[in-house]
Amino acid sequence: MIGGVGLGSGYVTPVSTIIKWFPDKRGLATGLAIMGFGFAALLTSTVAHILMGIKSIGLVNTFYILGLVYLVVMLISAQFIKRPQAGDLPAAIKAEKPKSATGVQMKANAALKTPVFYGLWFMFFINITTGIGLVSLASPMAQGMVKMDVASAAALVGVIGLFNGFGRLVWATLSDYIGRPLTYSLIFVVDIVCLAIILLLRQQWLFSIALCLLLSCYGAGFSVIPAYLGDVFGTLELGALHGYTLTAWAIAGMVGPTIITYTSHGGNYNTTLSIFIIIDLLSLLVSFLIRKSIKKLKQA
Template sequence: MSVLSPSEHGFFSKERITARPGFNRWMIPPAALAVHLCIGQAYAFSVFNKPMTQLLGITKSAPGDWSLASLGWIFSLAITFLGLSAAFAGKWLEDVGPRKAMFTAACCFGGGFLIGAIGISLHQLWLVYLGYGIIGGIGLGIGYVSPVSTLIKWFPDKRGMATGMAIMGFGGGAFIASPLSVALMNHFHTATSVGVAQTFIFLGVVYFISMNIGAFAIRIPAPGWKPEGWTPPATQNAMITKNHVHIDQALKTPQFWLVWWALCLNVTGGIGVIGQASVMIQESFKGAVTPAAAAGFVGLLSLFNMLGRFFWSSASDYVGRKNTYYIFLALGAVLYFLVPGMGAAGNVALFVLFYVIIISMYGGGFSTVPAYLADLFGTRYVGGIHGRLLTAWAAGGIFGPVLVNYIRQYQVAHGVPASQAYTDTMHIMAVLLIIGFICNFFVRPVASHHHMSSEELAMDIQPAMATK
């Protein structure tokens, strides 16, 4: 008689979280959101920067206080380790299942805040780097990819919409975290404390609890499950495979790298704009846009970043993932080319409109790509493949700000008025998106020799058994 080993039927095992017949699949998106709304706090980390330059001086920076430049590395480390952990933990995630991965993410992200709080209390910046930057960043990466493959398996009929709902949460987490963090710092502020350490402790505990609610609520469908009344389309879309590609084999396909570059180039443009949005609109319309109006522009971009994640990924269920990326890259290139002219003409309304559309497609690129990967590589390892593809995010996060900042700096240093300093940059962005469009054009169905055989798939899916 064969029996499961204790590790295979424990609280975190796939067997334990396999849904019973009649389970409502609409319980899964809220479980994913419970994680993504928490880790989306990363986009709001900048609210801590100024208070953390006044930990000693309280009302203003004092000798010995940390500089903004040194604090900037906290967020950079977090995003770097988000990409690294998503890439390297992907295969482990597929093996152990979403509950253990989401619990691990909760421990890392919540624990990162607590370690960071100790570093702030002791005024040891390296502890904040270690806590929020490294350990918290690992929690970000694991938490980001944990629900993706589960959502895709529960919603084979609405892959884009399902992943869009969760990844929208990552974009929207900052809307909760930013005002909450400011309110908490004001609440904990005293004559001897700016309230950052206490806020870190509060957020660490709350995020740990919330993420674990998602981890404990998550379920995976039983093998062979499909939505009631749904059958795969009789005419199979050539771009949607019925087969599966192993995570290690996916990296050997041209499709992976073509999609990698398409995402990277889409991210490069969007993240470059996000990083300089306030300065860019003020310099493009010198004297016509106040700092307060520029802050409103940044908020509007954040809103469309979030909404675009749901809108575009849902639309991809109807128009197809490849066609959706065509829109991102073609329309984006046109808008980047036209934006400088709107600045020169003094047309603030069209300038803002073009940028909110660009940023909606930036967010849409993130939420559509998991379903794109599932279409190409199957669902078995899509979470891990998605994690490895997110290295494109890390690369775009470097390319975008470097292009925007350094080209502008070079232009201004050579006598170009600040209002015109972004023209060449935006034209370069347009060219990059055209290159991305070409990459997307060459994406074809994955060749059959990359597919897992039925025997390999059966051995891979079946839990290890011990013979008694």
């Protein structure tokens, strides 16, 4: 519980703040921050493994060492986290409105009463449900469906981790140019196509490419959603609103693995992949329907 509270506050606070500093490049800003979140897991897991392998340190002392390092780094870094004050932003940037912005500044509790919020929550939930399921299945699927050896499957898992990280930056930056609604629709289109390729075409290279693209979409869900929330509801209480939306992440963390448990038997993942395609189709439909609600919100 303590770790979860720390993770939540450490994640939401800088992301919701950085959006205020870069109103013209919300996607790029959040993409950089959340890409760091993704790659930190790769870095820390390596460092922790090395520390635990040293007999004089071991498991418990590894926690103490990492905790002290985090404490120092975060206390120093936190001193730079502040809202932009009058005169901090260049006039040209401050005057430029990002695409798809509604022009409203809504409080978090008011946003919870709109259908737009629940549409965004649902899309984020489905994106994470699919992605977190594929992360856990990557190695066994590679070995079972396209007959990769253990070493190749392990290497693929490392590669998709890179796509997960860089996907957060690339998709979020793309959203600055084509808009958040279109970006989220494209994410689900790519998901559906890649899942179909994995399900129907049992070829190693196609499997690897499709899985990498899927994991880039998984990472994209994290980096695009805060900018999307800022576009629709403004940045007045974006931190709280982002926190409400991240409850979808928590629930997806239970739903995704549960689907896998009940649908993947004996190395047969056809049912699992079919379910993922169906729920992604539903999310794609929501991504189109939500645009009408956003227009109504803008007009109001």
